Amino acid sequence: MTECPDDVLRDLLPEYALEALGTAASARVAAHLAECAACRAELALLGQVHGTLTRGVPRVDVAAVVAALPRPMPRPVAIPAARRWVMRPVWQYAAAAGLLLAAGSGVAWQRAAGGHAARLADSTLVQSAGRVQAVQATQAARAESGISFGGGLSDLSVDELQSLLGQMDTLRALPSSDPASMTPVIAMNEGGKTL
Amino acid sequence: MSELTRDIEPTPDIALIARWQRGDQRAATELVGRHAQALARFAVTQGIRDGVDELVQDTFVRAFHSLESFRADSSLRTWLFTILKRLVLDRQRSEQRQRSTVELDEEHAVQDFNALDGMVADETLLRVRQAVARLSPLQREVFTLRVTEGMPYTEIARVVGSTEGACRVHYHNAMRAVKEYLSDD
Numbered sequence: 001m002t003e004c005p006d007d008v009l010r011d012l013l014p015e016y017a018l019e020a021l022g023t024a025a026s027a028r029v030a031a032h033l034a035e036c037a038a039c040r041a042e043l044a045l046l047g048q049v050h051g052t053l054t055r056g057v058p059r060v061d062v063a064a065v066v067a068a069l070p071r072p073m074p075r076p077v078a079i080p081a082a083r084r085w086v087m088r089p090v091w092q093y094a095a096a097a098g099l100l101l102a103a104g105s106g107v108a109w110q111r112a113a114g115g116h117a118a119r120l121a122d123s124t125l126v127q128s129a130g131r132v133q134a135v136q137a138t139q140a141a142r143a144e145s146g147i148s149f150g151g152g153l154s155d156l157s158v159d160e161l162q163s164l165l166g167q168m169d170t171l172r173a174l175p176s177s178d179p180a181s182m183t184p185v186i187a188m189n190e191g192g193k194t195l
Numbered sequence: 196m197s198e199l200t201r202d203i204e205p206t207p208d209i210a211l212i213a214r215w216q217r218g219d220q221r222a223a224t225e226l227v228g229r230h231a232q233a234l235a236r237f238a239v240t241q242g243i244r245d246g247v248d249e250l251v252q253d254t255f256v257r258a259f260h261s262l263e264s265f266r267a268d269s270s271l272r273t274w275l276f277t278i279l280k281r282l283v284l285d286r287q288r289s290e291q292r293q294r295s296t297v298e299l300d301e302e303h304a305v306q307d308f309n310a311l312d313g314m315v316a317d318e319t320l321l322r323v324r325q326a327v328a329r330l331s332p333l334q335r336e337v338f339t340l341r342v343t344e345g346m347p348y349t350e351i352a353r354v355v356g357s358t359e360g361a362c363r364v365h366y367h368n369a370m371r372a373v374k375e376y377l378s379d380d
């Protein structure tokens with residue numbers, strides 16, 4: 001049995017036999033086969049080998065295999081940005097309100113620091129929350145973290161509130177000594193990365 | 196490469212994996228249905244006679260247990276075949292120990308492969324099977340993955356732990372050897 005000198009084409013024969021080639025490659029092989037007896041013989045042999053090797057293979061019970069599989073581990077679901085505010089846990093709105101009150105009405109930062117908002121701050125905010133009692137620190141931290149808004153909570157529209165929450169998302173969360181309170185933070189983190 | 200692949204791609208495995216991870220059992224059914232028979236074929240061509248379905252099931256269970264660590268840079272199919280290959284080797288070794296023989300792996304594999312002859316009634320197919328049985332274990336692995344699954348050399352190389360170039364050589368040597376055996380009649 002002579003061999004075809006076209007190695008590239010010969011390498012396509014197994015996929016051609018399994019009908020796994022794209023239209024263009026398949027047409028190319030078909031055109032070659034019309035002119036090449038060696039490749040026709042090899043294709044016939046491939047069919048025989050396939051028939052021989054796959055004979056007597058038991059049918060796998062797919063349902064039985066699936067039933068034996070482990071349950072999937074719950075994973076955080078990526079939430080489209082446009083729908084995020086609807087899905088937020090209540091505490092995040094409370095945190096946003098806390099920030100608003102602290103900044104808008106001059107209430108001491110300490111109040112917010114006692115709540116969840118402190119966990120959502122960057123390092124500047126953390127330091128401020130830890131040691132500063134006065135409004136000045138809040139303002140400085142606000143300036144550095146880039147959060148800004150005007151007016152009181154009642155003046156904010158849904159869009160403005162959402163925008164504020166978006167800005168909060170850019171801040172890094174802090175490790176918490178309370179694992180339960182961390183759960184929503186992990187669940188909301190983009191891309192499912194564990195903090 | 197795009198020219199060589201199918202024109203209409205089904206849902207990628209990686210998307211089905213993500214669906215399963217979100218709790219969609221139908222995605223698992225689709226994944227298992229997609230790969231189970233190919234794995235069974237490979238087990239049989241590696242000389243497994245009994246408990247093929249059990250081996251295939253073990254392969255999926257192991258794979259799904261560590262899907263978290265699965266990376267899309269390698270295909271799920273490659274990964275499954277690699278797991279199955281390891282399980283087949285483990286089983287063959289343990290059977291070998293039970294027999295308390297000192298057979299070489301290669302002789303053992305050929306013997307197992309030949310034991311399937313009884314299932315092949317047709318004379319031509321019997322000759323073909325004998326020709327494949329005479330290949331070295333590595334040649335046979337490469338040859339069967341290429342012929343029965345149409346697996347590309349890059350993927351075969353990952354499954355058998357070799358290089359793409361070496362696998363191409365193994366395939367063509369195997370093809371030549373099979374042709375020569377069949378023309379010796």
Ligand SMILES: [Zn+2]
Nearest residue numbers: 004006036039
């Ligand atoms: Zn040719």
